[in-house]
Amino acid sequence: MNTHSTVLPVLDVRDLRAGGEQKHAFLTQLAEAARTVGFFYVTGHELCRLQQQVLHKTKQFFALPAAQKQAVAMVNSPHFRGYTQLQGELTQGKPDRREQFDLMQEQAAVHLDPSDPQWWQLVGPNQWPQSLPGLKPVALAYQDALTELTVDLLGAFAESLEQPADVFGETVQKPYTHMKLIRYPGASDQEAGERQGVGAHKDPGYLTIVTQDQQSGLEVLMDERGWVTVPPLEGAVVVNIGELLELASDGYLRATYHRVVTPAAGIDRYSVAFFMAAQLDSEVPLLQLPDHLKVKALGPSADPENPLFYQVGENVLKGRLRSHPDVAAAHYIKRAS
C-alpha cells in the first residue's frame, strides 16, 4: 500500500508472494510503473537488517587509509573487481565524482585459450580488504538476497506482460550480478565542477536495485518534469529497468536515464547499486506481446537486432572496458592486439 507521498510508485513485494488477488494487483502496478517511469520503490523485502549491515561496512571500507583501499584496486583485477578511486570511472567519457568497490559472483577464474572469447575473463574471484574481514560475508549475503529478489521480479515482469513466468528462466540460471558499494563525497561548487556524482546513463542489464542511505542525490529523467530527485524512503529499495529488459519487451518496459548529483560540501552520500543481467553465455528472448500491450509499447530505443541479444558477454565486457580504461590497458589491450 502506498502510504507515502513519493515521486515514484511504491510496490510491496509481499503482495507478489501472497498470490491470488494481491499478486494480480501487484502485477498490474508493476507493468504500469515500468511502462511509465521505469523506476519504483519496493518495500516488504525483509532485507532491512542486511541493508544496514552492508551500508555500515561500506562506510567502514571507505574510511580505511588510502593505501589499504589501493591494495585492492580494480586495476589489479582482470575481472573488474575491487576499488576505484574518485574520478577513476567514466560515464559518457567524463569522470564520476565517486569512489567505489565492485564485486560480482565469487568464482574461480576460467583458464582461457587464445581462441576463447575475451569476455570469459569477466569471471573470477573478488578482491577483499584484509583489514575489514567482515565486509565479505555481509556483501556476499546481500548479493545473494538481491539476486533472489531480482529473479523474482523478472518473473513478475514476464507475467505482467502475459508471458510464462519463466520466459527468461534459461538466461538467469546463473544470472550475471554485479554490486557496487559507493561513496559520493560532498563538495563545494568550486571543487565539484558539474557535480557529476555519476553522469546521466541507462543501466545495461535486466534490473538494478539501489539501496540508499539517508542522503538524496539520485535523480530520474521524467518526460514532462525533467530531472526529479528520488529521495531515500525508509525500508525501501529503488528498482529500475535496464536496456536489456527494455529491448526484450519491445520498449514496453522502460530503461530510464538517471544520474547522481554531488552532495553539498561536508555531506557524503553512500549507496549500494546491484545490477542483474542475463548470464554471459545466454541468448535473450524477444517477447511477443499480445496486441493490447503491443499498442502501448514505445518500441525499443535501440535496434532489436542489437547484438545484446545474442552476445551478452561481449556487450558486458565492452561496457566495462569503456568505464574502466585503466583495467582495459592493464589486462585487455595487449591481448587484443
Ligand SMILES: O=C(O)CCC(=O)C(=O)O
Ligand atoms: O548511487 C546511486 O544512487 C545510483 C548509481 C547508479 O545509477 C549506477 O551506478 O548505475
Ligand SMILES: [Fe+2]
Ligand atoms: Fe545506474
